[in-house]
Amino acid sequence: MPQFPNDPQRDSYDVVIVGGAMMGSALAWNLAVAPDFDGSVLVVERDPGFASCSTAHTNSCIRQQFANALNIRLSQHTAEVLRDFPAYMGGDARVPHQQIHAFGYLYLAGDQSGATRLRRAHAAQRDCGVPARLMTPDEIAAAYPFYALDDIVLGSHNTRDEGYWDGGGVFEWFRRKAREQGVEYVAGEVTGLEVSRAGTAVEAVRLAGGGRIACGTVVNAAGPRAARVAAMAGRAIPVEPRKRFSWVFKAERTLPATLPLTVDPSGVHVRQDGPDTYLAGGHTAEDLPADPDDFAMDSDVWMDVVWPALAARIPAFEAIRVINEWAGHYAFNAFDHNAILGPDPEVGNFFYMNGFSGHGLQQAPGMGRGLAELIAFGGYRTLDLRPFHIDRILRGERFDESVVI
Numbered sequence: 001m002p003q004f005p006n007d008p009q010r011d012s013y014d015v016v017i018v019g020g021a022m023m024g025s026a027l028a029w030n031l032a033v034a035p036d037f038d039g040s041v042l043v044v045e046r047d048p049g050f051a052s053c054s055t056a057h058t059n060s061c062i063r064q065q066f067a068n069a070l071n072i073r074l075s076q077h078t079a080e081v082l083r084d085f086p087a088y089m090g091g092d093a094r095v096p097h098q099q100i101h102a103f104g105y106l107y108l109a110g111d112q113s114g115a116t117r118l119r120r121a122h123a124a125q126r127d128c129g130v131p132a133r134l135m136t137p138d139e140i141a142a143a144y145p146f147y148a149l150d151d152i153v154l155g156s157h158n159t160r161d162e163g164y165w166d167g168g169g170v171f172e173w174f175r176r177k178a179r180e181q182g183v184e185y186v187a188g189e190v191t192g193l194e195v196s197r198a199g200t201a202v203e204a205v206r207l208a209g210g211g212r213i214a215c216g217t218v219v220n221a222a223g224p225r226a227a228r229v230a231a232m233a234g235r236a237i238p239v240e241p242r243k244r245f246s247w248v249f250k251a252e253r254t255l256p257a258t259l260p261l262t263v264d265p266s267g268v269h270v271r272q273d274g275p276d277t278y279l280a281g282g283h284t285a286e287d288l289p290a291d292p293d294d295f296a297m298d299s300d301v302w303m304d305v306v307w308p309a310l311a312a313r314i315p316a317f318e319a320i321r322v323i324n325e326w327a328g329h330y331a332f333n334a335f336d337h338n339a340i341l342g343p344d345p346e347v348g349n350f351f352y353m354n355g356f357s358g359h360g361l362q363q364a365p366g367m368g369r370g371l372a373e374l375i376a377f378g379g380y381r382t383l384d385l386r387p388f389h390i391d392r393i394l395r396g397e398r399f400d401e402s403v404v405i
């Protein structure tokens, strides 16, 4: 794990990024390589071992099966990045090749409204060139004979650019290369933001221990703690830490085919992990905001919710043994489950990079690129990411994405 100094070298930076995990580092690297941008960039990270962040607890999967074209385009960008990661990283010979373990995703609909959602999403995916396929229960049974499908009316399946990837490895290279290219990282906690008398700009960042750093732009990349950092600027955002549990298990009977990441109508999801291990995820029925330092497991969720749902969908999973488990936190956007990106309309130099819920890892390359464009050049040059701006929430308009996990 990296060692960061405690003290910044200067007392003023063009850009200060609060939080140096996947999002903060994706932005830092994109700023470092942005042509014609020579501003100074500081990343402040309260947990330099990165033990408690969402990035450390992710399931690290990528999918193309979103319903909104912008979310699809972001995942397509990440798939492109992974096709030749060393070239993306500037042709650096040290950078390893990446790949997607494309076991695919299979969404299952248990009623007509679920099927309608899948059909609508499928139309958007087709328009973006995603080769997803709608499947009847008979077609699913022919391809994957281990499912119980009596209650299923439709499935949506795709294996191209969908599956597991090494998000942790990509994060490491974003961070390492950003530092090599001049971005400064310090270990420290941002405890306050000094807002101008007019309330229109953050003038300085306060650190635990008393340090003060003047700033041109501040980016909130604080993951599940994003609302706390926004509150320091006097702003409220609907981002809550929500606990998500993961279990890795072995089954007495290994399945005869690779298990796609199966999204059950119950909300439980399960996928192939290793050659003879599987990974399932779920949460409590109430799904309330949690303490971001609370990593306790809840065995009732496994016993009462997840295992019964798994055994009902895949009878071979009636006899299974958990071999690893952990809890992590989504930075859950309670308004519409989607990202909040870009400037605050009132505190104009305060930028959001928050609320990625369960799909932030795969969106980091595109979000980092987009936000770097906005900061360095004042506008988006590749994907127009304005639909993610907080203005939609202030207007009460949801970012329409029906396929969330």
Ligand SMILES: Cc1cc2nc3c(=O)[nH]c(=O)nc-3n(C[C@H](O)[C@H](O)[C@H](O)COP(=O)(O)OP(=O)(O)OC[C@H]3O[C@@H](n4cnc5c(N)ncnc54)[C@H](O)[C@@H]3O)c2cc1C
Pocket: 018, 019, 020, 021, 022, 023, 024, 044, 045, 046, 047, 050, 052, 053, 054, 055, 056, 057, 058, 059, 060, 061, 062, 188, 189, 190, 191, 221, 222, 223, 224, 225, 229, 244, 245, 246, 327, 328, 329, 330, 331, 353, 354, 356, 357, 358, 359, 360, 361, 362, 363
């Ligand atoms: C169980 C689980 C499974 C997931 N599965 C997937 C998946 O399969 N695919 C996918 O794409 N996404 C997935 N996600 C989501 C993904 O992991 C996150 O969206 C992504 O990692 C978010 O990165 P981040 O940098 O925004 O937040 P984080 O990784 O949480 O990083 C925020 C950082 O900010 C720092 N920080 C906070 N406050 C301060 C402060 N005041 N001062 C200084 N530093 C501060 C923290 O220490 C932390 O390091 C999953 C998440 C979980 C929890």
